Amino acid sequence: MTKPIISAENVGKRYRLRHQAKQPYATLRDTLTAQARRLLAGSSAADDSHADSQEEFWALKDVNFEIQRGDVVGIIGRNGAGKSTLLKVLSRIVEPTTGRITLRGRVASLLEVGTGFHPELTGRENVFLNGAILGMSKREIRSKFDEIVAFAEIEKFLDTPVKRYSSGMYVRLAFAVAAHLEPEVLIVDEVLAVGDAEFQKKCLGKMRDVAGGGRTVLFVSHNIGAVASLCSSAFLLRGGTLVESGPVSSVLAAYTAHTGSTSDEGFNAAGRRGRPSDCRIVDARLLVEGEHGSRMDWASAFTIVMDIVAERDIAVSTEYLIRDTNGVPVLFSPTGLQQNITLKLTAGRHRITAAFPAIGLASGSYSVDLILAQSGVRMFDCCESALTFEVTDSTSRPHGWCFTQASGQGCVPFAAQVTATALPAEGVSGAAKDNP
Amino acid sequence: MDELIIEAGRAESHYWRDLWRYRDLFYFLAWRDILVRYKQTVFGVLWAVLRPFLTMVIFVAIFSRLAGLPSDGVPYAILVLGGMLPWQFFASSLSESSSSLVSNANLITKIYFPRIILPASSLIVAMVDFAITLVLMALVMAWYQYVPPWRIVLLPVFVTLALVAALGPGLIATALNVKYRDFRFVIPFVVQFGLYVSPVGFKSSLIEERLGVVARLVYSLNPMVGVIDGFRWCIGAEPTLHVGALAISALTSAVLLWWGVRFFRSTEKGFADVI
Numbered sequence: 001m002t003k004p005i006i007s008a009e010n011v012g013k014r015y016r017l018r019h020q021a022k023q024p025y026a027t028l029r030d031t032l033t034a035q036a037r038r039l040l041a042g043s044s045a046a047d048d049s050h051a052d053s054q055e056e057f058w059a060l061k062d063v064n065f066e067i068q069r070g071d072v073v074g075i076i077g078r079n080g081a082g083k084s085t086l087l088k089v090l091s092r093i094v095e096p097t098t099g100r101i102t103l104r105g106r107v108a109s110l111l112e113v114g115t116g117f118h119p120e121l122t123g124r125e126n127v128f129l130n131g132a133i134l135g136m137s138k139r140e141i142r143s144k145f146d147e148i149v150a151f152a153e154i155e156k157f158l159d160t161p162v163k164r165y166s167s168g169m170y171v172r173l174a175f176a177v178a179a180h181l182e183p184e185v186l187i188v189d190e191v192l193a194v195g196d197a198e199f200q201k202k203c204l205g206k207m208r209d210v211a212g213g214g215r216t217v218l219f220v221s222h223n224i225g226a227v228a229s230l231c232s233s234a235f236l237l238r239g240g241t242l243v244e245s246g247p248v249s250s251v252l253a254a255y256t257a258h259t260g261s262t263s264d265e266g267f268n269a270a271g272r273r274g275r276p277s278d279c280r281i282v283d284a285r286l287l288v289e290g291e292h293g294s295r296m297d298w299a300s301a302f303t304i305v306m307d308i309v310a311e312r313d314i315a316v317s318t319e320y321l322i323r324d325t326n327g328v329p330v331l332f333s334p335t336g337l338q339q340n341i342t343l344k345l346t347a348g349r350h351r352i353t354a355a356f357p358a359i360g361l362a363s364g365s366y367s368v369d370l371i372l373a374q375s376g377v378r379m380f381d382c383c384e385s386a387l388t389f390e391v392t393d394s395t396s397r398p399h400g401w402c403f404t405q406a407s408g409q410g411c412v413p414f415a416a417q418v419t420a421t422a423l424p425a426e427g428v429s430g431a432a433k434d435n436p
Numbered sequence: 437m438d439e440l441i442i443e444a445g446r447a448e449s450h451y452w453r454d455l456w457r458y459r460d461l462f463y464f465l466a467w468r469d470i471l472v473r474y475k476q477t478v479f480g481v482l483w484a485v486l487r488p489f490l491t492m493v494i495f496v497a498i499f500s501r502l503a504g505l506p507s508d509g510v511p512y513a514i515l516v517l518g519g520m521l522p523w524q525f526f527a528s529s530l531s532e533s534s535s536s537l538v539s540n541a542n543l544i545t546k547i548y549f550p551r552i553i554l555p556a557s558s559l560i561v562a563m564v565d566f567a568i569t570l571v572l573m574a575l576v577m578a579w580y581q582y583v584p585p586w587r588i589v590l591l592p593v594f595v596t597l598a599l600v601a602a603l604g605p606g607l608i609a610t611a612l613n614v615k616y617r618d619f620r621f622v623i624p625f626v627v628q629f630g631l632y633v634s635p636v637g638f639k640s641s642l643i644e645e646r647l648g649v650v651a652r653l654v655y656s657l658n659p660m661v662g663v664i665d666g667f668r669w670c671i672g673a674e675p676t677l678h679v680g681a682l683a684i685s686a687l688t689s690a691v692l693l694w695w696g697v698r699f700f701r702s703t704e705k706g707f708a709d710v711i
Contacts, residue, residue, distance in 0.1 A: 015709070028616035088708065092442060092548035095705040101442040115546045120472050132464035133547055 003104060004066035005185060005216050006090065011099035013060040013085050013240075059085040061240045063099070067218070069184075072211040074231035074248055075220045076255050078388070081237040083220045084189060087111060090218065091187050105184030105216070108135050112189070114174030119163035123154055123173055126162055130177045144180045151206075152176035179206045185216045204230070224390075225364060225404040228252055256295060256392055271369070271384030279314055279345070280381045281370055283307040286389055297393035298403070298412070299358045304387065306352045306370060310345045316380065317342050318352055319371035323385075325364055330411045336375030360412040363394040364405030451701070455550045462553045466560035473561060485568055492572060495520045498637075510673045511580045517573050518668035519636035522594070524569065526602045526660055527627045529562040533606030534623050537614050541711045551704045552697070555610045559599060566595070573671075585672045594666040597686060601659040604692030607700040614711050615703065634660040639674065640681065656681035659689040 060082045075083050088094045091109030116133040117126050131141035152173040211217050211230055221227050234251035236244035244254045267284040287303040288296040317336025323329050335341040367385040394403040403409040496513045533555035540554050612619045640661055644652040662685020668674035
């Protein structure tokens, strides 16, 4: 057997979290004053202050794996599981703290589309710049230039600065450059989560070509559907460790089974916007058909339960915003604005439940933003992506058709009344032209 | 077969080979900086000429009129230009390269490439400005009907020396800038201060006349002393070249470059983590 193209042994990455720092960056001033203080006070005191201002955090720990040439591997796991850190380590952007990785081929990584695009430069100039940034040589870019431009469908705007592009054009151009990379190993992070549904399909198709062409691909995505259709095997990361690896179907099964069990599922306040005032969300969870869970099928009714603390007697209304994997809002439910529901609360802790009927979400993962507001006036607290859940089955019974986010089907309501009316003649001829 | 091992603290033997492989990136980054620099301004390329020209006029006015330095028959303006041009080059190289990493943070966190490409390619912008000012200097010479001596062909040697002198401190500064964000306030100060401790407004032979030869050699620890002296010598604004002083300056530059590369490489691994 040939040697694996990538092998990782005991790879770990440690970050130090700075707790008390007011600024995200160290400053020379602080470092110098700390040094001076250390000299004056003796080293022991200074070491103490050093210790409580830092906490260690292992983004990756003891990760071992081997990837064979030609494998297409999906890397899945929830937010913060270490997926991106793993990709960054593999693409040499950050150095591992422990362990060793052996790469036996040229690696190109695509952690973001349009890295290094400059708004002042034209489309043509950015193709060259971005190509070079992604590791292509000048000759390579020149030989693929026409192909790239055709793929992006921006021929007419080649000499327009990209700052005047629509966001769709921008993303198309950026992806087109990236799609024409030809490394032996391609590392891709969530780049399919861009553009409109049509273009996403095209990207997915291109990715399939790349994967089918015998190239080794590592693909991180929240999009379970895309992973299932592109990859032959998968890794599941949880809390920085590799918990499952093998054929894509079994790893995906393990992933969904685990997200179904509620152990680490729950309220995540990392996306809190600003500081809460007067009242705040302290906990939240999702009930699916009355049970704790974060996994449902599209015909499930669910309930969002929120525990909040009011600092004074207050009138509050709640708002719920459900987004798909791309962060695109699919459903917004401002109970105050829409139904005029205002909750009059006394100071203290309260539990607020909101029952949602089955809304027919296409399969894929979703996140929920939770908002406490004085209806139409101001927000008390807003936690983005406070909850996440997965819609696992969205199969239409009579036809066996599965609606997925990946194919651009967001929310598929059950109850649209459809009628057909005959139109005058010219409408018919128009339709006939479209469908010869 | 190409085999690459990633490990903590591993000194990569293929670092320099990688650097060669990414030469196109170096070229494109420099090209981008130059394009962007002159694209949005109303004057376009004219601005590239106007800026150094105005600076030159001010410098010439100040140093020739107010400082009143002896010039040994060479027009004041040319004497001043001989100091000012390399200094400007050094100053803009230093400030461009020191901010290069932070202003390209988006690249550093998303893509691997030898990071040294960023400060190095930012020097190219400074070189373009320098080339334009050289043309200006030629025009000034024509205006004064001044014919420079043959040794002007040695000018590239001193331009290279200026590059080396700027790159070393530039590498140290840009690495420190990533780690300590307030370090960027130090750079303009260094540039300001350096202007006065370098022989821009006066000749370094003045130091020898007033304080003796030892003082001059000590003074030459400033890497820009050798560059400016050599530059003046090339254009004929300085009759002799003090080889000892030049050697000291060149040595300082080389040591700074060596130190800068070492420091940069030792901190490079952590850039994506802290930037």
